[in-house]
Structure formats: C-alpha cells, structure tokens
Amino acid sequence: MIRFVLAAGLAVLSGGAMAADTRVLVPMPDASAQILLGDMRDHLTALDEILGALAEGSADVAATVAETRLGVDSTPRRHAEAIGPHMPPTMRDMALALHGSASRLAVAIRESQRLGADEGQRRVFGALRELSGTCSACHHAYRVR
C-alpha cells in the first residue's frame, strides 16, 4: 500500500499534468494545422488497428496497416506539401523517424511469423516501442496550437 502511494505520488510529480509546458509552438496556417491534426488522429487509429490485428493473430493485416497508414510512403503528397514546409528541421527528422519505424514494424511483424513465438513477439514489441517512442518524442517537443 505504502509502495503504491509512493509510486502514485512520484507519477504525479514526474507526470505531464504537473510538468511545465516546454513544447515549441510551430506556427502554420490553420488549414495546415487541421491537416496535421487529422493525420494524427488517423495515426492513433492505425496504431489501434495494428494492436487489434495482432491480438487476433492477423499478422498480415497488422503489417499492411503499419506500412500503408504509417510507413514511409503513407503521407499523401497534398498533406506533405501543406505541413512539411512549416516544420523545423528537427521536427521533420522526427516525422521521418515515425514513418521509418512504422515500415520497420511492418517488416518485424512479417518476419515474426517465421521466428519462434518468443523471439517473434520480442521483435514486434521492440518495433512497436520504437514507433510509440517517436510519437512521444515529438509530442513532448512541439505543438501547433
């Protein structure tokens, strides 16, 4: 119990709710920000669909969603043109890291099918963690509103 209370206290102290907002505001026209936010909502839905497909053992579906919705060629040109020019270089690198890690996740999911269950799962979770880490890193660094 005491351990739980201490852990909860630490979580509050170190958690986002209490932390100062140090994110850099990236100015862009409202239309561009709306496209970015719409893409973001789709990123989360895609992640949700990947996890759902993995839970059902549908590796092919999970890999296809990772590649087509989050992977290196997933951003429609119109969206890239609307958002890209407004991004600071570091933010652009983070966006590239997101798409690269999603494509690696697709490969890891496909490869996991011919690996043993333990090794396959470890690789998929590792790749998922790499992907979620890119979401987290950019969200801590930048905002558009």
Ligand code: HEC
């Ligand atoms: C290159 C930077 C970057 C990456 C990578 C990134 N995001 Fe975002 N995301 C943003 C920014 C900037 C916002 C807007 C934050 C703000 O101004 O409130 C945002 C907002 C969001 C929102 C809120 C959308 C809304 O309508 O309010 C969701 C959901 C989201 N991101 C999901 C994700 C997921 C899931 C990933 C990883 C798969 C991800 N993002 C990766 C930059 C990024």
